[in-house]
Amino acid sequence: MNDAVVLITGARKGIGRYLAEHYVRRGAQVVGCSRSEPDWSLEHYTHFCVDVTHEADVRKMVTSVHKRFGRLDVLVNNAGIASMNHVLLTPAATAERIFATNVQGVFLLCREAAKVMQRRRYGRIVNISTVAAPLHLEGEALYAASKSAVVTFTQILAREVAAYGITANVVAPTPIETDLIRAVPQEKIDAIINRLAVKRLGRFEDVANVIDFFVRPESDYITGQVITLGGVS
Amino acid sequence: MEITQQAVSRQQVVEIILAALQDVLEGVAPEETPALDENTRLIGRSAVLDSMGLxxxxxxxxxxxxxxxDIVIMLADDRAMSQTRSPFLSISALADYVMQLVAEQGA
Structure with a gap:
């Protein structure tokens, strides 16, 4: 990863922060973004306060990355929001918010990043889905639907940008101990774990391991793929 | 993150499009690059590009x-797609459209 430029959305905390630190350790120049400032800093890490649903701000950020580093090698679309609720009790505003961040945000980042990546005929895009989609988890209809959209979007994107030397793949994590699942009752988490082949919570390392594989230069023949953690298929 | 915009002439825009087109065509068939000028068609039967090339x-x-x-514009916006006379018809039409968008941004 020496000198590679890696852009990670939702980098302030959780998986995003772990990935930022992970790729800095591996010698990359890492750029991260989130809606608010992180309470940490790191050498070889630059942070932008950007809401991924704002087209103009996303474009300015990617332009700034291109101007500063002259390239963009890897994009990890980690920013995402969830809202656990029964469909019959879910406000329309919640649905809009989930789709704006999880789908529109991913689209905007992919579009702008691919424009920069195509100039060097090289790029690696990794989007994040969830086991909630293949497991059809009750209470997560909108979250899982938005992440299913991410899978379909990525699979078509992969075909459209293949000629530019850009790959696009998806990792679908199991529940991991982050803010996203902190509000979920323990018995619900246990029920999900029981449906996995490997019966434990996910770890940040599990996600990073798959992303490492997708973003290797040698993975240029691997695109439009979904790797689901925990043995869910 | 504010982007300062420099003035650009129509001729400079034409040169940018010609250079970009030259690179795209060389990437497809380096030995068969046709002569290019402002009237070169970008879409339609006599176009030098396929849809992916465009x-x-x-x-x-x-x-x-x-x-x-430092000009940040989106060429393929909804308006461009809905115009009866496509701004992607020829290099000349595309240059005119770029100048129009640049002028609107500066207004």
């Missing part, structure tokens, strides 16, 4: 305008 040309033109002149 996508690449539009993105390359946007990227070069940004890199060389």
């Amino acid at each position: 996508v690449t040309l539009i993105v390359e033109t946007e990227q070069r305008l940004e890199a060389d002149y």
